[in-house]
Amino acid sequence: xxxxxxxxxxxxxxxxxxxxxxxxxxxxxxxxxxxxxxxxxxxxxxxxxxxxxxxxxxxxxxxxxxxxxxxxxxxxxxxxxxxxxxxxxxxxxxxxxxxxxxxxxxxxxxxxxxxxxxxxxxxxxxxxxxxxxxxxxxxxxxxxxxxxxxxxxxxxxxxxxxxxxxxxxxxxxxxxxxxxxxxxxxxxxxxxxxxxxxxxxxxxxxxxxxxxxxxxxxxxxxxxxxxxxxxxxxxxxxxxxxxxxxxxxxxxxxxxxxxxxxxxxxxxxxxxxxxxxxxxxxxxxxxxxxxxxxxxxxxxxxxxxxxxxxxxxxxxxxxxxxxxxxxxxxxxxxxxxxx
Amino acid sequence: xxxxxxxxxxxxxxxxxxxxxxxxxxxxxxxxxxxxxxxxxxxxxxxxxxxxxxxxxxxxxxxxxxxxxxxxxxxxxxxxxxxxxxxxxxxxxxxxxxxxxxxxxxxxxxxxxxxxxxxxxxxxxxxxxxxxxxxxxxxxxxxxxxxxxxxxxxxxxxxxxxxxxxxxxxxxxxxxxxxxxxxxxxxxxxxxxxxxxxxxxxxxxxxxxxxxxxxxxxxxxxxxxxxxxxxxxxxxxxxxxxxxxxxxxxxxxxxxxxxxxxxxxxxxxxxxxxxxxxxxxxxxxxxxxxxxxxxxxxxxxxxxxxxxxxxxxxxxxxxxxxxxxxxxxxxxxxxxxxx
DNA sequence: CTGAAAGCGCTAACAC
DNA sequence: GTGTTAGCGCTTTCAG
Numbered sequence: 186x187x188x189x190x191x192x193x194x195x196x197x198x199x200x201x202x203x204x205x206x207x208x209x210x211x212x213x214x215x216x217x218x219x220x221x222x223x224x225x226x227x228x229x230x231x232x233x234x235x236x237x238x239x240x241x242x243x244x245x246x247x248x249x250x251x252x253x254x255x256x257x258x259x260x261x262x263x264x265x266x267x268x269x270x271x272x273x274x275x276x277x278x279x280x281x282x283x284x285x286x287x288x289x290x291x292x293x294x295x296x297x298x299x300x301x302x303x304x305x306x307x308x309x310x311x312x313x314x315x316x317x318x319x320x321x322x323x324x325x326x327x328x329x330x331x332x333x334x335x336x337x338x339x340x341x342x343x344x345x346x347x348x349x350x351x352x353x354x355x356x357x358x359x360x361x362x363x364x365x366x367x368x369x370x371x372x373x374x375x376x377x378x379x380x381x382x383x384x385x386x387x388x389x390x391x392x393x394x395x396x397x398x399x400x401x402x403x404x405x406x407x408x409x410x411x412x413x414x415x416x417x418x419x420x421x422x423x424x425x426x427x428x429x430x431x432x433x434x435x436x437x438x439x440x441x442x443x444x445x446x447x448x449x450x451x452x453x454x455x456x457x458x459x460x461x462x463x464x465x466x467x468x469x470x471x472x473x474x475x476x477x478x479x480x481x482x483x484x485x486x487x488x489x490x491x492x493x494x495x496x497x498x499x500x501x502x503x504x505x506x507x508x509x510x511x512x513x514x515x516x517x518x519x520x521x522x523x524x
Numbered sequence: 525x526x527x528x529x530x531x532x533x534x535x536x537x538x539x540x541x542x543x544x545x546x547x548x549x550x551x552x553x554x555x556x557x558x559x560x561x562x563x564x565x566x567x568x569x570x571x572x573x574x575x576x577x578x579x580x581x582x583x584x585x586x587x588x589x590x591x592x593x594x595x596x597x598x599x600x601x602x603x604x605x606x607x608x609x610x611x612x613x614x615x616x617x618x619x620x621x622x623x624x625x626x627x628x629x630x631x632x633x634x635x636x637x638x639x640x641x642x643x644x645x646x647x648x649x650x651x652x653x654x655x656x657x658x659x660x661x662x663x664x665x666x667x668x669x670x671x672x673x674x675x676x677x678x679x680x681x682x683x684x685x686x687x688x689x690x691x692x693x694x695x696x697x698x699x700x701x702x703x704x705x706x707x708x709x710x711x712x713x714x715x716x717x718x719x720x721x722x723x724x725x726x727x728x729x730x731x732x733x734x735x736x737x738x739x740x741x742x743x744x745x746x747x748x749x750x751x752x753x754x755x756x757x758x759x760x761x762x763x764x765x766x767x768x769x770x771x772x773x774x775x776x777x778x779x780x781x782x783x784x785x786x787x788x789x790x791x792x793x794x795x796x797x798x799x800x801x802x803x804x805x806x807x808x809x810x811x812x813x814x815x816x817x818x819x820x821x822x823x824x825x826x827x828x829x830x831x832x833x834x835x836x837x838x839x840x841x842x843x844x845x846x847x848x849x850x851x852x853x854x855x856x857x858x859x860x861x862x863x
Numbered sequence: 864c865t866g867a868a869a870g871c872g873c874t875a876a877c878a879c
Numbered sequence: 880g881t882g883t884t885a886g887c888g889c890t891t892t893c894a895g
Contacts, residue, residue: 189888191887191888191889192888192889192890193888193889201866202866202867203867203888203889203890204865204868204889204890204891205864205865205866207889207890208865208890208891211890217864217865218864219864219865220864220865223864223865235663235666237639237642237643237667238643238889239584239643239645239887239888239889240640240643240644240645241583241584241589241644241645241888241889242584242871242888242889242890243888243889243890244580244871244889245578245580245581245584245871245872245873245887245888245889246870246871246888246889246890246891247871247889248871250580252623255624259609260599260605260608260609260612261602261605261606261608261609263600263602266599266600266605267600269599269600269605269624269626270598270599270600270626270628273599273624273625274626274628277625277633277637282623282625282640282644283623283624283625284591284622284623284624285594285608285612285622285623285624286612286616286622287612287613289609294616298616300576301579301621303576304576304577304578304579305579305580305621306578306579306580327574328576412806441806441810444807444810444811445809448810448812448814466807467751467780468780468783468807468811470784471780471783471787472783472787472807472811473787473811473812528872530871530872530873531872531873531874532872532873540881540882541881541882542872542873542874542882542883543873543875543882543883543884544880544881544882546873546874546875547881550874556880556881557880557881558880558881559880559881562880562881577872577873578871578872578873580871580872580873581871581872581873581874581887582872582873582874583873583887584871584872584873584887584888584889585873585874585875585886585887586873586874586887587887
């Protein structure tokens, strides 16, 4: 096993002081007018010894770790995975690393790992919170750690967020359905504890109202962002006498559940039932029929979140406003025109 | 902004020494026979002050950070996202945190971030390497940092790996095709620089040979794990005069490309062309037709990787063997029996 | 131009 | 039972 090389060992070997070596290696040679000879010597030796600065020690003394905590409810959900990718990319560009936690939709886990992040002295936290309670996030604020929510958020918490414009997205999707002649529409949604779920439901309901579609003949069902939830409610819906002509699935997983159910009862999209899914995923364009979706701009959300958090890290007094990012309807072939 | 509370401040406020407070808070009260009174006092005060241990300081002094670096080629690829989930879960269970890097299939990025991980003093690294070169991984070994490859690996590197049994998986898939009467099969593969690609190709070829299918009438094409690669080659394949009756897509992304192409030229699976995809994803069972796949055991791979790395961290001399994890054929409806 | 020393927060060795 | 001290590796005054 190889012996460790630190500033001190380098200094000793070169008959210099740790301070000097530190200054050189941190590009402060000019500033301190250190002789070219010394500079060259240090660089050469450090390279030769394959010196690797100890960021832990640096972090301890600077009270800054260049680490951002990323708290995600489910990294295997492609929506979050994609967001993680962009957040990661933006973070690295700014020389920050990402400490990843998958809360697995479990609030206890979220709490515990949030504490861990505090102990690890992350410089900031980006989180898509799991539940309805956010006391544990208040603690983060109290600790003075910059925090921003992505995707999910709490309206009544004083924490800024970057999310899709969920209301508009749902509104537009519903409008599209209505324009295609649909008057019997079912919304399969997630848990309303989640703010974006409320927003999407509002967008849906308001579109119905605005275009004079009877809410009495529409459905608002479901309570989870899962395949199971989409599946069960679709079965129920499609087996009822007065069934809908279109389904609006509020997430990619719910959408998968709808697909599963429709296939199982041998119906055809869009002939028997039209479908639109909130959240676009690669596969939806390659299946038969390609699904019309509401695409969220994960890249922008990720970039803004990092930008935001870094600004806050660099200047704690910064007061940045939450942002709602526009969505895009990706029109494909899962909505039938029944006008 | 709140003032920081450290062992020292607690000690001062309580008229104790930092050492004592440390011992109490680390559950060593019994061992040092510290008075119940003191213990209670310390715990109460620490809780009241919302004390959070500084893991950075702890890490510096113990030369152990309880952090594992996870290097992934593309976290938005659901295969890797799922693996990341399981690795993360297993790591947290053992009180380790995950420092995530998405190399974005870019070797320079991988190199740079590997160095960063070394500087951050991660206790071990789990990586699915991007390319063909692995000098930079040798450096990790030289530093004495435990390292294990997952999914992708190098046969000639002295680094242990946990991966699917790629050879067998491909062999079984090919066998299934042959048993269903296919004699004109195309394999669309990734870059052969990647060891599992070679293995899968071998499995494919050997199955052909073993069951007496003419390799002259089969195809081995493609060079990337991308949708584009799958798409382009499928188009070419299906537009040729002597086209295959079945396609074996070597990854989920290639499979998506095949789906895209097949749809575009208005062919039907499995009537016009049979398909089997290496790597199972949720959506494949809900589309029409459901796709037969080779399912990899991501959970097991993830768990073993963590188990492995922690063993190695705890006992550097441990010499653990690489492992190939069995795959499973998920028979669905994308393979037509043409016997 | 460079060195010496203090300190970031913590633990462990050594005192008593 | 508890205090004191040294040191993890680094940067940063303060000296000279």
